Amino acid sequence: MFVSWEFWLFVAAVLALYYLIPGKWQNLLLLVASYAIYAYLEPSFVLLLAAMTVFNFWVARRLIPDMPRRRLYFWAAVIVNVFVLLLFKYALGVSSLVSHLLSRLGMMNEPFIVNLLLPLGLSFYSFRALAYIFDIYSRQIEPEANLIDFGLYIAFFPQIVSGPIVRPQPFLTALNNARPFKQEYLVDGLTFIFMGFFYKVAIADPLFTTLQSSTINIGALTSADAWAALILYTVRIYADFAGYSLLAIGVSVWFGIPIVENFRQPYFSRTIGIFWDRWHISLSTWIRDYTFYPTSRFLLRRWGNNRAKVIQVIALLVSMTISGMWHGNGLTFVVWGLLHGVYLSIERVFFPRVRIKPKKVTWRFWVQGAIGMVITLAAVSMAWVFFRSASISEALLFFERLFSSNPFNDITSLWWIKVLVPIGLLLLIDLPQALVDSSLFLWRLRPVWRVVMCTALLLGIFIFGSQTHAPFIYSGF
Amino acid sequence: MRRLFIQDSESPPTLSKLLILVIGIIFALVISDWLLGRFLPLITIERPFIMRFENVPGVQALWKYSEAGIKPVIFTGSSQVYTGISPHVFDDHLKTIAGQDVRSVNVSVLGSAAIIQRDLIKNFFIPYHPQIIFYGVEMRALRWEAQIAEGATFVSDFRNKAVGYAVSRESDFERGLLLWLLEYSNWARYRDNMREWLTGTREINQGPYISSGVDDVGYAPFPNVVGQDTANMPQFIPFAASDQTKQLMIDIGTICKQSSIQCILLNMPLHEISYQHISDAEESQYRQLLQDAGLTIWDFNTKACREALGDTSFINMNHLNSQGAEVFSKMLADAYAQAFFNVPIKGNASCATF
DSSP, X not given: OTTOHHHHHHHHHHHHHHHHSOGGGHHHHHHHHHHHXXXXXXXXXXXXXXXXXXXXXXXXXXXXXXXXXXXXXXXXXXXXXXXXXXXXXXXXXXXHHHHHHHHHTTSXXXXXXXXXXXXXXXXXXXXXXXXXXXXXXTTSSOXXXXXXXXXXXXXXXXXXXXXXXXXXXXHHHHHTSOOOOXXXXXXXXXXXXXXXXXXXXXXXXXXXXXXXXXXXXXXXXXXXXXXXXXXXXXXXXXXXXXXXXXXXXXXXXXXXXXXXXXXXXXXXXXXXXXHHHHSSHHHHHHHIIIIIHHHHHHHHHHHOGGGHHHHHHHHHHHHHHHHHHHHOSSHHHHHHHHHHHHHHHHHHXXXXXXXXXXXXXXXXXXXXXXXXXXXXXXXXXXXXXHHHOSSHHHHHHHHHHHTSSOGGGTOOHHHHHHHHHHHHHHHHHHHHHHHHTOTTXXXXXXXXXXXXXXXXXXXXXXXXXXXXXXXXXXXXX | OHHHHBOSSOOOOOHHHHHHHHHHHHHHHHHHHXXXXXXXXXXXXXXXXXXXXXXXXXXXXXXXXXXXXXOOEEEEESHHHHHHOOHHHHHHHHHHHHOOOOXXXXXXXXTOOHHHHHHHIIIIXXXXXXXXXXXXXXXXXXXXXXXXXXXXXXXXXXXXSHHHHHHTOSOHHHHHHXXXXXXXXXXXXXXXXXXXXXXXXXOTTOSTTSOSSOOTXXXXXXXXXXXXXXXTGGGTOSOOOOHHHHHHHHHHHHHHHHHTOEEEEEEOOOOGGGGGTSOHXXXXXXXXXXXXXXXXXXXXXXXXXXXXXXXGGBSSSSOBOHHHHHHHHHHXXXXXXXXXXXXXXXXXXXXXXX
C-alpha cells in the first residue's frame, strides 16, 4: 500500500480535501477514504469489516454498567471477535490436523482441508475491536455514540493492514475534535514517512533479495551463509516492520490523529523484558494489558501471593504463546512465542533486578548492559529462526547448518560487506535516535548535522532502492 | 560531545525550517556529487554500470560529443553493429576519401530487438540532435519472439539498467530528469556500481564492468577468427512478420520523420551460409518489414556484398570479425561519402543498394 504512487496521490487528494471541508465532516471523509482503500485492496471482505464494526458498536452499548446481561454480552463479543479471527486464521491448520488425526485412526480416507483466505488486516482490526470491548467492560471508557467515529477507529486506512494496534481512548478522543491544519502535522508526518521509506527501501527490500537464496535450499547452506541469513533476517524484519509503522504513523500525523510509537530501538535492549517494551509496542502492550494482567490476576485470586513467581511464569508463557499464535497458524509461531515466554520467565525468576537502572550509572552498568545487549540480541535472533521457517524441521535444519562447521573458514570480505552494510544503515537511524531519545530525532540535531543526516538517508534510499518492493512481512499476518 | 550534534532546546519544526532543510540537502547533494567525481577514480577503474554488456563507452562518447557541441553520426543496433562497425575506421576513412571531419559513435545493445531500438532512437538519440542515425537491422531483431520470448531476457536486462529504464519511461518529465541525472550526476551514474559493492554482490574492480574489449567510441571488435558457425540460426528462423513488429517499424519511421533527424536502416550483412537455411519467403517478409518503416534503406546484405566481404570477414553466420568490421566500416564510409559529400564510390561499397 505505502509503496505505490497511486496510494500517495490518493492520500494527497484526501488530505487536501480534509483540510478544506468543515471539521464536522472530516471523520466521515476519512471513513469513506478508508473503506475505499480497503475495497480496492480486499474487495471480498469489505462486508466482513463493516459487519464486525457494526456488531462491536452495537454490543459495546450493552456493556455499560447496570445494563442487564452485561456479562453475557461481553463474552458474546469476545467469542465472536475471537471466533472470526480463529476461523480465518486457523481453519486450514486445524482442518489439516484433524484430517491427519482421523486418517491415522482409519476414520477418514480423504483429507478435508478448509482453506480460507485471511482477510487483510483482520488480526489487527479484531484486536482493536477487542481492546474497545475490554476497555468498556472494565469501565475505562464510555461506549462511542457515533458509528462513523467508531468505524474509523476500526478501519482507519493507514493502520488497517498492519497496525499499529491503537487503543480506543486516545484515538476516539482525538476524533471528537476538529483538526485544523498545522505546520507540525505536515513536517512531522513527512519526517516519519522519510524515515519509514529509508527503513523499507534502503534496508529491508534489498535484504529480501539477499535472503531469498537462503530459503531455497537450507541443507546446502554453509555455516557462514547461515549466520549471514540469521543476522540479515534479524535486520530485515525490524527494518520492514518499523518502516511500515513509521509510514502509517506519518500518514496518521498528517491527518492530526495520534498514534502510538511502535518501535523504540529494540535491538539496543539490555534484557528481553526491555526488548518487549520496545518491539511492536502496540501489540506487546495489548498482550500485557489484556492477557498477561488478567491471567496474573485470575491466578492470584486462585493461588494467592505465595506463588507469585509461578503465576508470573504461567502468565508469561500463556501471553507470549498467544502473541505467537496471533502471528500465524503454524507451529513455528507457537514455538517462537513460547521461546520468548521462556526467555522472559528466566529473566523474571533468576534476574528479577536486571531491568532496574541504578541511580548512579557506573562503568559496571555499561559493561553489564553491553553484555546483556549481546545476549538479548542473540536470543531474539535465534527465536526469529522459528518465526521465519515454514516448519519446525526446517528451523532445526537451519540450526544444524548454523553449527555445521566453523563459520570463519568460509567468511570472505564480501560476507562482511553483505552483513555489515545493512547493520550500518540501521545504526544510521537507530543510534542517533537512541542518543537523542526521540523518534523525531532529526529535528533535535544541529542544522548542519540534520542536513548531513538527511542527505545520507536520501542517498541510502537512492542507492539501495529498486523499482520493485518486497511485500511487507507483517501484512501477511 | 553530545552537544556537538544535538541542540539544547527543542522547537517545533515548521515549513520554513523544512524549506531550509531541503535547500541544505540540495546543496549537500551537489557538493557530494562533485566530491564523488574526484574520489571515484582513486578507488575504481570501472565504468558506470548504466547499460549492460559494456556498451557504456558509446553512451559516454555521445555525451562527450554533445558536451563539445559536436553532432555525431550514431550507429546503433544489436551485436552485429556492436562488433561490426568501428567509428574510428569510419571517421578516418571518411577523412581520407572526402576530407571531411565527421565524428561517429557506436551505441549498440547486445540482443537489441526493435522494441529496444524504438525507445533508444526516440528518447535517447534524437534529443541529442545527431547528424544521422544508422540503425543496423537483422532478421532476428524483427522477430516478435525477440521482443517477448527468448529476447525478452535482453529486453528486461536493458530496462533493468539505468539508461534502459530511463528511456522506457512514459512520462517526459521523469525520463528527462533521469537522463539528465545520468549525464551529469556521479551519484546517478555510479549508483548500480555502488549498490553491487555495498550489497556484497561483488568486489570493486571485479566482474564484467572492466570494459576490456570496447574502444572509447563503443566498438567491440571480435577476434580476427574466421568461421561459419550457424548456432545462432534458431534466433533467425522460423521468421514470420507480425503485426506488432510491423507497428514497431512504422513507429521508428514516424519518430524519425517527425524529428527531422535522418534515420537510415542498414540491412546488416550475413554470411552466405545463412541462406542455406533462410527461405525466400522469410527473407521477403523481413524485407517488407524494413520497407514498412518508410525510411531510407542501405542494403549491405545483397549477394554481391556477401561475396565482397567473403568468408574471411565473418566469425560466424551473422557477426563480422575484426577484419570484416574494418572492411565493412570502410564500405559504409564510402557509401556515406557518396551520399552526403558526392564522392563517387571507389571501393566495394557499390555492392550495396541504396
